[in-house]
Amino acid sequence: EDQVTQSPEALRLQEGESSSLNCSYTVSGLRGLFWYRQDPGKGPEFLFTLYSAGEEKEKERLKATLTKKESFLHITAPKPEDSATYLCAVQASNTGKLIFGQGTTLQVKP
């Protein structure tokens, strides 16, 4: 069964304290792995798509990496405005549908 698990569920950081969020997946053929940011009461905002193991993408303080079993979202020197829930999703080859993880809620304190 295709599955996505994100850890930790919640993460509290001090401003400037770098860390990583994990997304582990099992899927029968990966078409793509997606990262989204979601603010409370709003729709998910697209961040990155990763297509194959070894690929990396960066945007400001965020860097996403991909292996054959997991993806990491590295946050370097976070700021309070990075506080949000980060969602990971995979698109399976057999169905083409997106399967979402539960998300990691990040809080960055000044």
Place this chain on the structure above:
Amino acid sequence: DADVTQTPRNRITKTGKRIMLECSQTKGHDRMYWYRQDPGLGLRLIYYSFDVKDINKGEISDGYSVSRQAQAKFSLSLESAIPNQTALYFCATGAVRGNTDTQYFGPGTRLTVL
């Protein structure tokens, strides 16, 4: 202007009422999706459409129906609302690249069924 818009943004209704949620997009994407989000359950796919003449059920389609009126419009209906359909509903469009599509979400509709 937002690329994906949803109306209404908030709706409170009673059990048994018919409800329609509307989605419009200006992104020019052929693919459109409806999801619901519940605390602890994440985002789950209700229905999806790859073009105007194509409608497909997602993992939780029971109790819902959809209509693709045009490339830019995709509406979701609850024929007879029940309390466990209380949730956040999101519409999304899909931009195709090769054999993947990146989905872009609307702002959501918060639906409460009393």
